[in-house]
Amino acid sequence: MKRRILISRILMMLLIAPLMYASQPGMISVSGLTHQKHSVTCVDCHNTNKPVAKASVSACLKCHSNGKGKYVGTGAKKYAFDGHSTKEVNPHVSHFVELPCTECHKTHVASVNYCNKCHLFGDMPVK
Amino acid sequence: MDRRSDDSSNPRRNFLKITGMGAVAAAVSGTLLGTAQSAEAANVNGGPLPTKWDAQHELVIVGGGGSGLCAGVEAVQRGVKPFIMEKQSSIGGVAAMATGYIFGGDSKLQKEQGMKNCSREQWWAKLEDGTGWSEPLKRVRDNSNVSPVYYGITKRNTQLLRDCVTEFPALVEFLLKYGATFQPLDQRFPFTHIAVKGSLPRVFQNVADEIRQSGGTIVTETRATKIYLDEKGKVVGVRATDASGRAINIKTKALMMASGGFLNNDELIKRYMPYWATKGKVPSAFLFSDGGALFEQTGDGIVMGLEINASLDDMDAGFKYKIAPKNRGDAVVNGLALTQSPMIFVTPEGKRVSDERLNYTIATLNLIRSGAKYGYFVFDETAMSSTGAKNYGFAALVENGTIFKADTLKEAALKAGINPDGLQATVELFNKDFDEKGVDSVYGKTGPFFQKIIKPPFYVSEKHYPVRFKTEGGLETDERTRVLEYRTVKPIPGFYAAGATNGTCTASLGDTMQCGRMSARYIAEDLKTHNI
Numbered sequence: 001m002k003r004r005i006l007i008s009r010i011l012m013m014l015l016i017a018p019l020m021y022a023s024q025p026g027m028i029s030v031s032g033l034t035h036q037k038h039s040v041t042c043v044d045c046h047n048t049n050k051p052v053a054k055a056s057v058s059a060c061l062k063c064h065s066n067g068k069g070k071y072v073g074t075g076a077k078k079y080a081f082d083g084h085s086t087k088e089v090n091p092h093v094s095h096f097v098e099l100p101c102t103e104c105h106k107t108h109v110a111s112v113n114y115c116n117k118c119h120l121f122g123d124m125p126v127k
Numbered sequence: 128m129d130r131r132s133d134d135s136s137n138p139r140r141n142f143l144k145i146t147g148m149g150a151v152a153a154a155v156s157g158t159l160l161g162t163a164q165s166a167e168a169a170n171v172n173g174g175p176l177p178t179k180w181d182a183q184h185e186l187v188i189v190g191g192g193g194s195g196l197c198a199g200v201e202a203v204q205r206g207v208k209p210f211i212m213e214k215q216s217s218i219g220g221v222a223a224m225a226t227g228y229i230f231g232g233d234s235k236l237q238k239e240q241g242m243k244n245c246s247r248e249q250w251w252a253k254l255e256d257g258t259g260w261s262e263p264l265k266r267v268r269d270n271s272n273v274s275p276v277y278y279g280i281t282k283r284n285t286q287l288l289r290d291c292v293t294e295f296p297a298l299v300e301f302l303l304k305y306g307a308t309f310q311p312l313d314q315r316f317p318f319t320h321i322a323v324k325g326s327l328p329r330v331f332q333n334v335a336d337e338i339r340q341s342g343g344t345i346v347t348e349t350r351a352t353k354i355y356l357d358e359k360g361k362v363v364g365v366r367a368t369d370a371s372g373r374a375i376n377i378k379t380k381a382l383m384m385a386s387g388g389f390l391n392n393d394e395l396i397k398r399y400m401p402y403w404a405t406k407g408k409v410p411s412a413f414l415f416s417d418g419g420a421l422f423e424q425t426g427d428g429i430v431m432g433l434e435i436n437a438s439l440d441d442m443d444a445g446f447k448y449k450i451a452p453k454n455r456g457d458a459v460v461n462g463l464a465l466t467q468s469p470m471i472f473v474t475p476e477g478k479r480v481s482d483e484r485l486n487y488t489i490a491t492l493n494l495i496r497s498g499a500k501y502g503y504f505v506f507d508e509t510a511m512s513s514t515g516a517k518n519y520g521f522a523a524l525v526e527n528g529t530i531f532k533a534d535t536l537k538e539a540a541l542k543a544g545i546n547p548d549g550l551q552a553t554v555e556l557f558n559k560d561f562d563e564k565g566v567d568s569v570y571g572k573t574g575p576f577f578q579k580i581i582k583p584p585f586y587v588s589e590k591h592y593p594v595r596f597k598t599e600g601g602l603e604t605d606e607r608t609r610v611l612e613y614r615t616v617k618p619i620p621g622f623y624a625a626g627a628t629n630g631t632c633t634a635s636l637g638d639t640m641q642c643g644r645m646s647a648r649y650i651a652e653d654l655k656t657h658n659i
Contacts, residue, residue, distance in 0.1 A: 053371050083458030083527050097219035097331045098347075118414045118421055120456025 030127040032107040045107075060101045071101065080122030091115060091124065176355055177376040180364065184210040184344075186650055187365050187379040189351040189428055192220020193331070193636070194626025194643030195385035197301075200334045201647035203341035207654060209647075210377065211343065212367055214350035215422060219331040220387060221597075221627075222636060224413075224421075226463060227322030229302075229637030230259070231295025236309055236320060245317035251292045253318070282441055286606035287631050291641045298641045305330040313514070315575050316466075346370075354382060354431050354622070360612075361659075362621030380659050381621050381650045384610070385643055388598035388627035388634055389426025390446070391419075399442035399600065409448070409495065409593045414459065416451045416592035424598075428628040432602045437622070438613035440630030442600035447634075448491035450502060450591035458529040460504050460588045461519040462487030468515030469578040470506040471557065474499035477540065477549025479557075482570035491593045503543055504530075504588040505550065507580045521586075529589055536585045543587035554580050601630030607653075608632075608646035621659045623650060 042048065044062075045055035064071050073092030081087040091104075094115070103114045104126050111126045186202055188195045191213030202209045213220075232247040253259030282288060299320065303309075307326035313319065335345055348370035355364040355376070364378040389395045390411045397404040410416050429439070449462050450472075465472060465483045472490045473479055480493035480502065494502045510516055524530045533539035536554060540547040557567060558579045566573040602610045602624040608631075609618035625632070625646040626639040633639075653659045 082456055083529055084523055085527060093325075095219075095224040095328055096217040097223050097328050097335065099217040100347075103216055116455075118418060118455065 028109060029106050029111045031105050031111065034127070035107060054102065057100045057102065060105075064101070079124050082119050082121075089121070176357070176363065177366075179376070180378040181375040182210070183378040184208070185379065185654060186210065186381045186383065186647075187212065187351075187377055188383045188385055189365065189431075190220065190385035190387060190626070190628070191215075191218040191335075191345055191347065192385065192387055192626065193222025193225075193327075194628075194639045194646075195220070195383070196331050196334045196338070196643070197640045198383060198385060198625055198643035198647040199338045199343055199345070200305075201644045202651060203338055203343050205648065205651035207647070207651045208342045209338070209344070210379070211338070211345045212349040212351060213345065213347045214386075214427070216347050218335060218345060218347065219328060221422060221424065222639060223328045223331055225327060225636045227324070227327055227636070228463075229295075229298065229320050229322070230318045230635070231292060231298070231320075231637060232318060234296045234299040234320065235303070236299060236312060237317065240312050242312050242314055242317040247292050247295060250295070250318050251289065254288070254292070259318075281444065282631050283603065284606065284631060287604065287608070287629075287642070287645075288633065288638070290606060290645065291632065291638045294641055294645070295637065298637055298644070301644065302326070302330055302640075305333045349375075351386070351427065351431065354435050356435055356619075360435075360619065362619065379621075380654060381623065383608075383623040383625055383643075383646055383650065384428030384432060384602060384628045385625045385646075386426070386428035386628050387422075387424050388601065389429055390424040390596065390598050392424075392426040392430070395426050395429065395442075399439075400446075403446065403595070407495065409595055411596070412451060412594040413449075413596045414451060415455050415457055416453050416594050418455050420596065426598075426601075426628075428624060429601050432610060432622075432624070435619065435622075436613050437619060438603040438611045438616065440600060440603035442630065444599035445492070446595035447597035447599070448488045448495070448593055448595050450487060450491050450494070451594045452529075452589060453592055457589070458524055458527060460521075460524060460529060460591060461515075462490070462591070464504075464513075464515030464519045464521070465490060466515070467518060467576070468506065468513035469510045469576045469580070470504050470515065471553070471580065472502050473505055473545065473550060473553060474502055475545055477546045477551070477553050479553055479569060482567070482572045484572060484574065484576065495593050501590040501592045503545055503590065504586075505539075505545075505554075505580065506586050508582040508584055508586075509578060510580075511586070513576070524588075525586065531587045531589070532584050533587075534583050534585075536580075539585040539587040543589065545587060597634055598627065599630070599634050601628045601634075604629055604631045607649040608642065609649070 042051055045059040061069055061071065071092060073090065076088045076090040078086040078088050081089060099114070105111050113121065113124060113126045115121055115124070186207050186209045188198055188209050188211045191211045195211055196218065199209045199211050230250065232245045232250040237245050250259060302322065306329040308323045310321040310323060338345060349367050351365050351367045353366040354362060355366065357363045362379070362382045364376055365382055367375050367377065369375050393404065411420050412418050413420055452459055464470060466486050470483065471479050472483055474494065474497055480497055481490045483490060511521060521530060525532050531539055531542040533542055536551060537547045540550045558581060560566065560568045561577065561579045567577060604610050604624050605618060608623045608625055608629060610622040610624050611617060612619050623646050625643040627634040629642055632642040
């Protein structure tokens with residue numbers, strides 16, 4: 001019984017390790033490539049040349065702020081939404097409070113549309 | 128049975144122990160980040176107090192949702208700087224996504240708009256006799272597994288509820304102060320205040336800003352895992368996992384659990400609501416039935432409270448139910464419209480299931496009880512000009528085909544998939560009752576939304592499925608929101624609960640916010656008088 005537990009623990013450790021350190025060299029989302037084009041480096045977001053953890057939102061707000069430490073974004077647009085042909089929605093002003101930029105906008109992996117966990121927005125590209 | 132030593136009923140902790148996931152994660156993060164981890168990282172039940180604390184505060188609030196944030200701003204206004212920890216990446220919790228209905232009497236808005244018959248005493252009378260929610264506070268609970276009326280509340284000590292009713296005007300002032308706006312009140316439903324969409328996120332943002340400006344702290348992606356008690360059984364601190372996965376120990380005098388309900392905790396549901404874990408199971412979801420609830424409402428505060436022998440209240444209260452379309456992206460016919468329009472709600476056989484005035488939870492519960500897997504909304508052209516149809520955008524739903532439209536009731540039924548003869552019989556009886564009796568003879572519906580379904584075209588919605596979306600029970604507290612120990616029925620010193628985590632208060636939106644505010648007030652008093 002003890003050996004079985006030990007083996008299962010070792011296996012779990014081998015499984016976890018790569019997941020915890022799945023950082024990828026370079027940048028692969030649209031925003032990631034844009035950052036690369038503008039010579040944004042590891043230090044600018046992670047405060048170190050050898051990052052081990054994800055950057056905090058304060059890093060994004062260094063450049064993408066409205067001057068009050070907040071980002072309101074691109075404004076409301078019309079999207080096909082949940083069976084309606086169009087609805088005016090601003091994805092940056094929603095029923096979440098202080099949703100971090102990084103929930104949608106990834107840099108080293110592809111960006112995701114967080115709204116689409118529950119909703120179905122047709123054609124709402126996320127850079 | 129000594130609950131503290133027996134954790135065999137908690138499969139999640141057993142899973143953690145057997146696979147050693149907890150220990151492995153701690154060990155791996157520890158060695159690779161180069162910091163030492165204490166041996167008691169793997170010791171989740173009992174064990175020694177930390178020898179070193181990472182931070183020290185007067186008040187720690189677990190949960191940065193509606194009740195936690197409202198508590199936080201009350202605290203700073205009373206000179207207490209709270210440390211609020213939220214496990215999600217955003218704040219506002221489930222409350223920020225609520226539709227914004229709060230109920231009560233004697234508010235500034237009711238006075239300004241000349242509403243009559245809406246005093247606090249009258250609202251309390253409605254709660255007591257069951258016309259406010261649906262089960263009277265005074266009545267013994269119906270023992271049926273699927274009570275036809277029961278979804279309500281039975282608290283051992285109703286003083287806390289009473290206080291929430293008394294302080295309703297203060298809650299409305301608070302919400303107005305922090306940027307909420309409300310729809311014009313309706314004398315037909317004078318207790319109902321509906322916050323305009325966008326109000327709640329705005330309120331919570333303003334509240335969070337003030338908390339920080341006044342020296343309070345809000346951290347996200349930080350999940351509390353364990354309460355520390357000293358040898359006298361008094362709260363001395365809390366353990367948490369921070370955003371980087373590191374275990375932190377925070378010393379505190381007062382601890383408030385505002386961590387929401389237990390909608391997604393299958394172990395608690397199985398233990399305390401066994402029928403609903405098996406035979407009566409419907410999805411825990413919100414917007415669509417196949418999707419699950421967005422946040423992990425795992426009852427963390429309740430579980431941590433149980434570990435220190437806290438008492439629980441109202442754990443077998445029913446879930447709140449609603450009906451939802453099946454798939455992500457399906458347009459929603461909002462069940463709230465049931466109480467704001469002359470719609471009826473029927474099974475595939477065309478039979479009604481409840482007095483639709485009693486709200487969507489009753490309708491859904493009765494739908495489940497009838498054995499039907501889904502139901503439909505049915506109404507006529509007159510209903511398209513009702514408050515409900517307007518508020519919930521029915522015209523747009525007709526346009527995109529979520530609501531079927533036809534010149535005759537029979538055609539509408541066939542389009543949607545309802546038994547046309549069954550529906551015909553239901554509507555004929557309904558209309559006959561209107562003409563001959565002035566009241567629905569099957570369920571007793573009467574009043575402004577009891578109208579004939581007679582003017583073409585006729586409308587029938589797509590199928591809507593039952594989902595459960597809110598729990599009621601939680602930690603038992605006294606009227607000062609102090610959590611009680613289950614054997615002595617005395618407050619555990621330094622331990623408070625608010626919002627949906629507090630089983631002695633209701634999980635209704637208004638009560639959760641007001642309970643948070645009151646809890647902070649009592650904590651500030653207790654800190655000042657050294658009553659903690």
